[in-house]
Amino acid sequence: FVTNGPIADFLVVAAKTDPDAGARGISLFVVETGAPGLATRRIDTVGWRTSHTGEVVLDECRVPARALLGDENRGFAHIMRNLQWERLVMALSSVTGAARTLELGIAYGRERKAFGRPIGKFQVWRHRFADLASEIDAARSLAYHALRKAIAGEDATREAAMAKWLATELAWRVADESLQIHGGYGYMMEFPVQRAWRDSRLGPIGGGTTEILKEIVGRSYDL
Ligand SMILES: Cc1cc2nc3c(=O)[nH]c(=O)nc-3n(C[C@H](O)[C@H](O)[C@H](O)COP(=O)(O)OP(=O)(O)OC[C@H]3O[C@@H](n4cnc5c(N)ncnc54)[C@H](O)[C@@H]3O)c2cc1C
Incomplete structure (x- = not known):
């Protein structure tokens, strides 16, 4: 994919490039998509x-030898360095996305009335939103902590991994809860919360x- x-x-x-060397036998190459033997297909x-x-x-x-990107047989190390940034970007964008999706849920909770009051004012929803808002702030702090370490040139492998899994799982839960408070409308394509849920x-x-x-x-804890 x-x-x-x-x-x-x-x-x-x-x-x-060195099949017997495991992770130390991988190299990166820049390949033009028109190259013979290369085919791509979009997947829905x-x-x-x-x-x-x-x-x-x-x-x-x-491909010609000049297509080599970086050092020969150091491709895995290059990928790992890039993965740290990818994880940080995903953690930060998930925190921001979760905050936006929570706004959608809270706004609907204020607007929609059932049993004589806005549904967001039922304690079950108020507490659920309080939980999620707290978790978003905590995930943001962790993501910033990981980012600060990476920018300072320190090894942030552990923190980037922590921030990425925590923030992405949280964004998914926030989307699911925000869809839930929309009731049936949450399942309709005309409401934006469904997109957050799918994305x-x-x-x-x-x-x-x-x-x-x-x-x-x-x-990272030697376990
Ligand atoms: C929309 C989309 C875009 C993508 N874009 C890119 C891209 O641009 N470049 C790229 O390189 N990749 C891309 N990917 C691939 C993506 O990184 C992989 O799908 C992902 O890392 C999981 O690998 P897999 O699909 O091979 O799952 P598998 O490795 O088959 O894993 C299946 C399940 O088993 C679990 N599992 C596997 N090993 C273990 C283990 N040791 N212990 C416990 N559980 C385990 C996994 O966590 C997962 O839940 C993309 C994927 C998607 C869906």
């Missing part, structure tokens, strides 16, 4: 529909799944 793969002019491809997705996701097939695709579901999958990120966090 490659984001923007079907519309890209160039792809960065990680290929094994649940959310993120403004971003084309596609399949990339490489079959006997040959936020990618967060715990892309850029390292929650399960894999928890592995990274757990192993």
